[in-house]
């Protein structure tokens with residue numbers, strides 16, 4: 001099989017050869033996308049590069065990830081020498097800035113999603129890596145600056161994507177990286193609590209509504225809940241406050257597949273899936289043009305929420 005990946009050494013060389021660098025993470029960025037972007041950006045900035053980060057607005061709980069001042073509005077980005085996409089499985093994962101990506105002289109794709117489409121001119125995709133932040137650590141260590149703030153950002157990405165070292169993507173190397181990052185005297189308790197144990201009042205209210213609306217199907221093997229724009233409005237929240245729900249659904253005893261759907265706008269429904277052993281929800285998400293990991297994946301479906309649910313269930317029925 002032809003190796004589709006470039007080496008980390010090659011990626012470092014490309015970075016070293018360019019001065020004006022734009023980084024982006026995926027749409028609706030999570031702890032790993034933000035952590036990886038701000039860590040790499042801060043390191044390159046410290047090394048004297050002109051760095052701009054493109055990330056959509058994100059939830060308060062990520063505010064403890066340092067160096068968010070490197071984030072810019074897409075309108076101010078002109079003439080990109082090097083564009084680095086982090087934690088993005090496909091070009092469709094960075095919405096609204098595809099034109100910036102295409103106008104860049106060179107592009108790099110660094111990711112750990114199994115569904116990655118190798119869309120970069122240079123690619124480094126490691127499915128076995130716990131997180132993109134873990135890959136960024138390997139990229140930086142010994143070659144680019146690392147400090148307490150950069151280590152905090154990487155640690156945030158690492159624990160976010162492993163669910164606090166719980167998911168099967170956690171490896172001895174993940175723990176080794178965490179240990180090395182802790183040597184920078186990072187506020188690891190604060191980072192953990194911000195990511196996993198704090199929420200807005202509105203977020204709690206929306207969670208309550210989602211739990212109330214949850215139902216089980218296919219003899220209890222499938223659990224599903226959904227949230228409408230009206231629900232979010234009633235709870236005075238936003239659709240950035242829905243991330244925690246799916247894992248609670250998955251945690252219900254005897255669940256094989258958990259689904260959570262929400263109305264993104266009048267046209268689109270966002271669906272998240274979690275699968276237990278033996279159920280490939282990445283394949284499920286791919287049926288709708290989405291992707292992700294075997295046990296955690298998602299997609300966007302252009303249909304009303306009831307219809308989207310029907311479509312998802314029709315595919316799930318084939319899997320069971």
Ligand SMILES: [Mn+2]
Pocket residue numbers: 032033087112131132161
């Ligand atoms: Mn990730």
